[in-house]
Amino acid sequence: MTSLNKLSPSSAISYQELLDQEDVPVPAHLRETRSPDLGNMRLDVDNYISPEFHRQEVEHVWKRTWQLACREEDIPNVGDHLAYDVADLSLIVVRAAEHEIKAYFNSCLHRGRRLVTEPGCKSTFRCPYHAWTWNLDGNIKFVPCKTDFDYAGDDAFKLPEAKVGRWQGFVFVNPDPKAGPLMDFLQVLPEHFKDYDLDHCYKALHIQKNIDCNWKAALEAFMESYHVIATHPQLLTFMGDANAQYDILSDHISRSITVNAVNSPHIEPPPAQQVMEDTLRESGRVFNEGELQVPEGMSARKFLAQMNREIFSREHGRDYSRATDSELLDAILYWVFPNIEIWAGYLANIVYRARPLGNDPDRCIFEIMVLQRVPEGQDIPAGVPIHYLADDERFSDAEELGILGKVFDQDLDNLPHVQQGMKTAAQNGAGGLILGDYQESRIKQLHRMLEHYIGEGRNAAGSL
Numbered sequence: 001m002t003s004l005n006k007l008s009p010s011s012a013i014s015y016q017e018l019l020d021q022e023d024v025p026v027p028a029h030l031r032e033t034r035s036p037d038l039g040n041m042r043l044d045v046d047n048y049i050s051p052e053f054h055r056q057e058v059e060h061v062w063k064r065t066w067q068l069a070c071r072e073e074d075i076p077n078v079g080d081h082l083a084y085d086v087a088d089l090s091l092i093v094v095r096a097a098e099h100e101i102k103a104y105f106n107s108c109l110h111r112g113r114r115l116v117t118e119p120g121c122k123s124t125f126r127c128p129y130h131a132w133t134w135n136l137d138g139n140i141k142f143v144p145c146k147t148d149f150d151y152a153g154d155d156a157f158k159l160p161e162a163k164v165g166r167w168q169g170f171v172f173v174n175p176d177p178k179a180g181p182l183m184d185f186l187q188v189l190p191e192h193f194k195d196y197d198l199d200h201c202y203k204a205l206h207i208q209k210n211i212d213c214n215w216k217a218a219l220e221a222f223m224e225s226y227h228v229i230a231t232h233p234q235l236l237t238f239m240g241d242a243n244a245q246y247d248i249l250s251d252h253i254s255r256s257i258t259v260n261a262v263n264s265p266h267i268e269p270p271p272a273q274q275v276m277e278d279t280l281r282e283s284g285r286v287f288n289e290g291e292l293q294v295p296e297g298m299s300a301r302k303f304l305a306q307m308n309r310e311i312f313s314r315e316h317g318r319d320y321s322r323a324t325d326s327e328l329l330d331a332i333l334y335w336v337f338p339n340i341e342i343w344a345g346y347l348a349n350i351v352y353r354a355r356p357l358g359n360d361p362d363r364c365i366f367e368i369m370v371l372q373r374v375p376e377g378q379d380i381p382a383g384v385p386i387h388y389l390a391d392d393e394r395f396s397d398a399e400e401l402g403i404l405g406k407v408f409d410q411d412l413d414n415l416p417h418v419q420q421g422m423k424t425a426a427q428n429g430a431g432g433l434i435l436g437d438y439q440e441s442r443i444k445q446l447h448r449m450l451e452h453y454i455g456e457g458r459n460a461a462g463s464l
């Protein structure tokens with residue numbers, strides 16, 4: 001059992017001070033700090049509970065922004081396809097040719113039936129209602145009694161397309177025909193991720209569950225480490241929750257860096273051996289077998305970073321001698337507007353996605369994916385299928401998550417109560433939620449950008 005420290009968290013070692021202890025040159029993007037003044041925001045709970053705010057999000061966000069549809073390895077072969085659904089929108093994402101991925105609006109041009117309901121591999125899309133059939137390139141192949149429809153003209157039969165962009169193995173779609181390029185939308189992200197080559201990874205784990213909360217509440221559970229003290233007390237011996245750095249890097253990109261193998265400033269420092277053992281047992285992110293001993297005078301952080309450096313070099317067939325301890329241990333978590341978060345660094349890279357379930361602001365689809373590096377010289381395997389958890393199943397029921405299932409259950413157990421509590425907050429006259437100025441700045445930025453896209457400007461919205 002750990003005892004609470006009398007230290008103020010503000011006197012804790014900062015992430016930048018930890019970088020000073022690195023033995024190798026530190027990449028510039030880790031040295032970057034950016035915390036602009038986002039204003040004294042009292043967050044309106046209508047953003048989470050109001051059907052009208054949801055409707056505005058559909059019009060101004062989901063119909064207009066780039067959003068993650070899938071990984072390339074989810075559709076490795078020509079004809080592989082899936083449906084990407086968000087609110088009322090549905091897009092078919094298909095590998096139309098070996099090097100070409102297309103997205104079509106998932107609706108038959110005849111009487112509107114949804115064309116694709118299940119993922120699979122096909123050489124054509126055939127509507128089950130009256131058999132209208134399209135080739136993978138979107139050109140019509142067959143219409144029974146075609147002459148009855150000739151009046152519409154040949155152009156009327158081409159399947160309408162949405163935009164597709166690809167980056168590091170991620171497939172993004174944008175329903176807006178006027179959308180700018182994905183790479184412009186991603187802003188600083190490609191530069192920050194250039195060493196992490198996520199295009200040489202494959203999706204080794206994918207869990208999906210419907211949660212009784214707004215999509216933003218689910219995403220925000222992963223935007224700050226301020227919740228660790230209450231929600232994950234078992235992590236305090238090895239997670240620097242109050243040491244975390246938060247950066248608003250650009251309009252669409254924010255980042256938190258939470259240090260691992262360093263105790264929380266909220267507790268008295270435990271011995272290095274305990275920090276090391278708890279990290280191995282409870283983090284679900286750092287693994288080794290057998291009896292290990294931190295040498296006298298060495299920190300748990302240095303010991304575990306060196307261990308990962310050696311294990312990853314062996315397993316990935318790469319040389320990590322120039323990788324920082326931070327990139328081998330820490331939770332370096334980027335948000336991409338509107339609804340995904342991606343871990344940077346050389347640990348298995350977790351990806352979170354949250355999106356509305358239909359038009360119910362009280363429900364969302366929440367997903368956890370884990371990308372694993374493919375050893376140098378090996379082909380990228382197909383991504384694993386989605387493991388859907390039923391409403392009464394927990395993340396700890398997904399054995400592939402290991403100890404992380406317990407951690408995610410802790411996170412997500414809060415969420416239906418958050419959603420319900422928001423409804424009471426709408427009545428309490430307090431004037432909105434009070435967000436931490438620094439530690440919850442990424443949540444401020446999410447809402448700031450939503451307001452910006454929606455154009456209401458209620459909360460000092462605007463481009464940075």
Ligand code: FES
Pocket residue numbers: 108109110111112113127128129130131132
């Ligand atoms: S609705 Fe699709 S063929 Fe009639």
Ligand SMILES: [Fe+2]
Pocket residue numbers: 221222227231232407411
């Ligand atoms: Fe958490």
